[in-house]
Amino acid sequence: MKPIYYLYTKALSDFSSRMQFIGLTSALLMSTYPELYMMLFFLGRQIGGMMSSYLAGIVADRFSKRLTMIISEIASGIAVLSLIFIEHPLFIVIVAFLLGITYTFFDVSFRASIPTIFGEERLTEINSLLVRLGATMSIVGFPAGGLISTFFSYKYLLVFDGLMYIGSAIVLLNIHWSEPTKSLQPVEQKQTLRNVLQSGMYMFLLTVGFVYPFAASAYQYALPLIASIEEYGDLYNGMMWSTVAVGSFLCSLIIKKQDVNERRYIVSLLLFGTFVSLTFIYDLTLATFLVLFLVGAAEALVQVCHYTLLQRSDEHVRGRLFGLNTLATRCGFLAGFGAIPLLEKMTSLSHGIWLMQSMLVICCLVHMWRKYHSTPKSETF
Template sequence: MSRLPPLLKGLENPIFARLYLAQTINLVGDSLTWLGLALLAFELAGQQSGTILAGALTLRVMAFVVLSPLAGAIADRVDRKRLMILTHLARMFLVCLLPFVTQVWQIYAIVLALNAFYAFFTPTYTATIPLVTGEENYPHAIALSSATYQFLGVLGPGLAGSIAAFVGTRQVFFLDGLTFLAATILLFTLPGQLMVRQSQQSARTVHQTIQDIRTGTTCLWSDPVLRSALVMQFVAAIAGAEILVNTVGYIQGSLQLGKLEYSWTMAAFGIGATLASIGLGNATQNIRKNQLIYVGTILLTVALLPANFVNLQGLLILWLIAGAGETLVNVPTQTLIADRIAVEVQGRVYGAHFAWSHLWWAFAYPIAGWMGSHAPNYSFFYSGFIGLGLAIVLFFMFKPWRHRDSNSGIWHDHDHVHNEQHQHNHFPNLTEGSHRHLHFHTMQQEH
C-alpha cells in the first residue's frame, strides 16, 4: 500500500514521473530564458528595455492564441512523445542563438519562434497527463504540475538570477539550452508511443484539420460546465493582470518601498497559488469543481478591493489569498476538461482552452494598464469591483448549482453515417453519407 500523499501518487506511474520531471526541467529553463531576455534587452536598449519585454510578451500571447488550437488538433493525431521531443529540440536551438543577438528585431524574431513551439508543447503535455495517469490519478497529477509551476514561479527568477550572475548574461542561454536537452533525453526514454486511438486514421486534409480545431472550441463553448469555467477565467484574468501590472507601482510609488518588498509581495502571490495547488492535490475528488471555480473567483476579486488602502503586511496577506483564488479557478478547469472530454479529443480541447485563456489575458493586460495610468490610487479597488460584479452576474447566468460537473457525461468524436434509420439536420452537404460527429454521451453514475 502506497504511503505517498495523494498529491504525489501520480509519481508512482514511471511514465508520468519522467514526463513530470521533464516539465519541471523545462520550467527551470523557462525562468532562465526570461531572465536572460530581460538582461539582454537592458544590454541592448538600456532604459527602453521595458518596451522590448512588453513587445516580447505580446508576441508570446499572440503565438499561444493563434497556434495552440492547431497544436491540440495535431496532438490528437500524432505520437505526442515525438511532438514534445521536436518542440524541445527546436527551443534548444533557438535559445542557443540568443547569445549572438545584436539587434532588437532579432530578439522579437527568436521570441516569436520560441513561443510558437511552446504553444505546441504545453497543450500536448497537459493532454498527455490524463492519458498516462488514468482516471484515478489525473486530478492529483494536474494539481502537482500546477503546484510545481507556481513554486518555480516563486523560486525560478531568484535561481535564474543567481546563475546569470555567476556565468554571465549571454552564457546563461547556453545553460538554458542544456535544460531543454536534459528534458528531451527524459522524453526520449518514455516507452513506446504516446498516441490516442482514433476511430479512423484517414489522411489529413486542410478541411479535416480545420474541423479538428473547431472541435476543441465547440466542446468548450457547448458544454455548460466548461463554458462557465472558461468565462470565469476571464474574470480571473482581469484580476490577475491587475496584480501583475500594478503591484510594482503601488509598492514603489504609493508605499514608497523598494524592489525587495516588491519581490516579497509577488512571492506571497505565488506561495498562495502553490499552497492551493497542494491542497487540491490532497483533497478528495468529490468536490464540485465548477462551484470551486466560483469560490476561487470570489477570493481573487475580493482580495483586490481593500488593496489600495493597506500597508505592506496587509498586501502580503491579500496577495496570498489572491494567489490561492487564482489556482482555485485554473486547476479545477483543467481537471474538468479531463472529466468531461474523451481521451481521443482532449488534445484539441486543451489546445483550444490554452488559446482562449491566453486571449483573456490579451484583453486583461490593457485594462490593467489603463487602470494603472488613469486611477493609480484606486486601480485595485475598481478592478476588484468590476471583477466581483461580473462574477456575480455570471454566477446567476450560468447557475452552476444545476450542473453535476464530474463524470455526468463525456464529449467524444466518432464516425457517423446517415441512412434510412438515422437522419437529422446538419450544415449543408452533410446530410448524407459518413462523416465525423461530436456527441455528448450521458453516463448514469451515483454521486
C-alpha cells in the same frame, strides 16, 4: 523510465525558463530603445501563442502528442541557444515569438496527455503536483536568474535553458505511454467538438479561460506599482510574488486528495476575485502579505480545478479544447494588460482592479443563474 519522473524534469526546464526570462529582459533593458523592445518582446510571446493555439489543438488530436512534445522541446532548445551567437534585440524578439509558438504546441499536447499518462483517477493529484512544482520554481527561479544575470552574464542562463529543453526531449524519448488511435475522421471530430461545446460546463470553462487571466492581469500589473512607492521597492516586489507562490505551494498540498467538481471550481474563482480586491483596499501593510498568501492559495485551487475539468473531456477533442483554452487565456492576458492602464487613468488603480475582478464574479453568477434555470430543481447547482 516512469512518467512521473518527467514532471520533475519539466520542473527543472521551467526553472531554467524563468531564469532565461530574467536574462533576456535584462539584455533588452540595456539596448538602445529598451521600452520599444520590451513591448515587442511581450507582444511577440503572446502573439506567437495566440496564432498557434488552435492549430496546436488540432495537431494534438490528430497526431502523436508525445512526438509533438519532443519536437517542440528540441525546437525551443535550438531557438534559445541561437541567442548565444546573435545578440541583436530584434532577434531576441523574434525568438520570443518562436518560443510562444513552440511552448503552445508543447503545453497543449502535455496537458491533453495527462489523463492518458497517469489515469483520470489521478488528475487532481498530478495537477496539484504541477502547481506545487511551478510555485517552487517561481520562488527560486526568478531570484536566481537575477543574480546570475547581474554578476555573470545572461548567456549562462541561455546555455542552461537550451540544454534543459534538449534534456527534456531526451527524457521524453525514454518514456512511452499508450496513445489512443485516431479513429475519427476530421469531419466527425468537428461534429464531436461542436457537441462538446454545446455543454454549458465546457463553454463556461472556456469563458473563464478568458475572464480569469483578464482579472489576474490587473493585480500582476499593480503589484510592482504599489511596491515602487516604498523605500525598498524591489525587495517588497520580490517578497510579494514569493508570498503568492508560497500560498499556491501550500494550497496544492491540501487539495491534491480532494475531489474536483464544478461547485468547488466556482467557489475558487469567487475567492480569487474577493482576495485580489481586498489586496488593494489599503496601502502596503503586513495585512497585504496575508491577503496575497490567500490569493496564491485561490490561484492554485483555480488552476487545479480548471485543468482537471478540461482533462475529463473526450479524448478525441481534448487537444482542441486545450487549444481553445490557450487562445482564450492569451487573449485574456493581452486584453487585461491593455485595460488596466486605461482604467487606472480613468478612475484609479484600485477601482480599475475592482472593476476587472467584478467581471470574473459576474461570469460566475451568470453561469450559476443559467444552470439554475436550465435544470430540474433537484439537480440544481
